[in-house]
Amino acid sequence: MPSRDATGPSTRSVHAGRVRDRESGHVATPIHLSSTFFSRNTRELIEYLEGRRSANFYSRYSNPTVEAAEEKIAELEGGERALCFGSGMAAISTLLLSQLRHGDGIVATRELYGGTFEFIERMLPRWGISVTFVDPGDLRGLEAAVGPMTRLIYTETPTNPRLTVVDLRAVAEIARRKQVPCAVDNTFASPINQRPIGFGFDFVLHSATKYLGGHCDLIGGVVVGPRDRMKEVWQHRKLLGGILDPHAAYLLERGMKTLALRMERHNENGLAIARHLAEHPRVRRVFYPGLPGHPGHEIAKRQMSGFGGVVSFEVDAGKEETTRAVEALELMYLAPSLGGVETLVSQPTNTSHYFVSPEERAAQGISDSLVRIALGIEDPADLIRDLDRALETVPSEERARR
Numbered sequence: 001m002p003s004r005d006a007t008g009p010s011t012r013s014v015h016a017g018r019v020r021d022r023e024s025g026h027v028a029t030p031i032h033l034s035s036t037f038f039s040r041n042t043r044e045l046i047e048y049l050e051g052r053r054s055a056n057f058y059s060r061y062s063n064p065t066v067e068a069a070e071e072k073i074a075e076l077e078g079g080e081r082a083l084c085f086g087s088g089m090a091a092i093s094t095l096l097l098s099q100l101r102h103g104d105g106i107v108a109t110r111e112l113y114g115g116t117f118e119f120i121e122r123m124l125p126r127w128g129i130s131v132t133f134v135d136p137g138d139l140r141g142l143e144a145a146v147g148p149m150t151r152l153i154y155t156e157t158p159t160n161p162r163l164t165v166v167d168l169r170a171v172a173e174i175a176r177r178k179q180v181p182c183a184v185d186n187t188f189a190s191p192i193n194q195r196p197i198g199f200g201f202d203f204v205l206h207s208a209t210k211y212l213g214g215h216c217d218l219i220g221g222v223v224v225g226p227r228d229r230m231k232e233v234w235q236h237r238k239l240l241g242g243i244l245d246p247h248a249a250y251l252l253e254r255g256m257k258t259l260a261l262r263m264e265r266h267n268e269n270g271l272a273i274a275r276h277l278a279e280h281p282r283v284r285r286v287f288y289p290g291l292p293g294h295p296g297h298e299i300a301k302r303q304m305s306g307f308g309g310v311v312s313f314e315v316d317a318g319k320e321e322t323t324r325a326v327e328a329l330e331l332m333y334l335a336p337s338l339g340g341v342e343t344l345v346s347q348p349t350n351t352s353h354y355f356v357s358p359e360e361r362a363a364q365g366i367s368d369s370l371v372r373i374a375l376g377i378e379d380p381a382d383l384i385r386d387l388d389r390a391l392e393t394v395p396s397e398e399r400a401r402r
Ligand SMILES: Cc1ncc(COP(=O)(O)O)c(C=O)c1O
Pocket: 087, 088, 089, 090, 113, 115, 116, 156, 160, 185, 187, 188, 206, 207, 208, 209, 219, 220, 221, 337, 352
């Protein structure tokens, strides 16, 4: 494999992390189902346990198929080490628990995936960790919130579901000034569109369920970070037990081979559908960082090479009419999640943010008529036809008056 800098994103997606096993000659990555691995003698076992020998030992600790996926992600993100988990939430919760202790504090930007928000808001305080949320655009507020006990700055960009863009370079600079590590959930962008480590981030997280896997057929997560800091994350993964299963690791590694190719189409579809919706008479507002009117457009242009396949918009109607329109879609699936080849649509108040309180939803600007489309790789004309037909069910102003 040529050096990482000498290759383009598609070549990296296909070849990064590959192992050339001359003996078996395999091209596809083998699935190693073994739960345990033998040592030749007790000395080898002890050397492994004391960290003096790298080997396979037990599949809750590490597994060759999982490692193949990890090496590919580490290389795609430009990080030193990646660790895979059984879900995005397992990756997020394990990272947070590995970095924070009783008495510590975390500063997080407010617009986060609903599960992450719930974990930080409800679970961390139970372990004596203080939580401060700040507005994602308020860099001064962020800096002011970082106190002597802050041990982690946590953010997500673009955010779920309003696609707010956080200035990665600025946040990483604050973290460096304050000497606090920073972590970002890069799920919505994927490492093809955005590589936060290059902007100074310590940790990058993904729900691998989404773009990395890419086919709605696995649940997984990943944390990428510097080798020394990842030791603590590995210890926590080992003890909390959240490592990815080898079958899912195989699917993930295989899925990532087409990541760059898929992202090209996701980006094209995102832009085409956002532009179409921006002109649509039944649409009040469109959220997509690729549109020049989006408040984060200039930052997105600086830190992203594509704007992704998620577009959110407010239907110019109430909750019921919005639900009816979403239910009228035929090609797009009414389903949570994103990042697969099939287009998925949801109303965040009925899915990802169902368990977030109405007050907090209002604070995050998540209204009842907000719809999130996670565009797949279908042809844009077909997607537009499906959307237009469904939006026909929304009464126009004149029809509503009649
Ligand atoms: C941005 C983001 N992060 C994390 C998660 C959680 O991932 P998982 O469902 O794989 O646990 C999600 C799930 O929707 C997400 O959208």
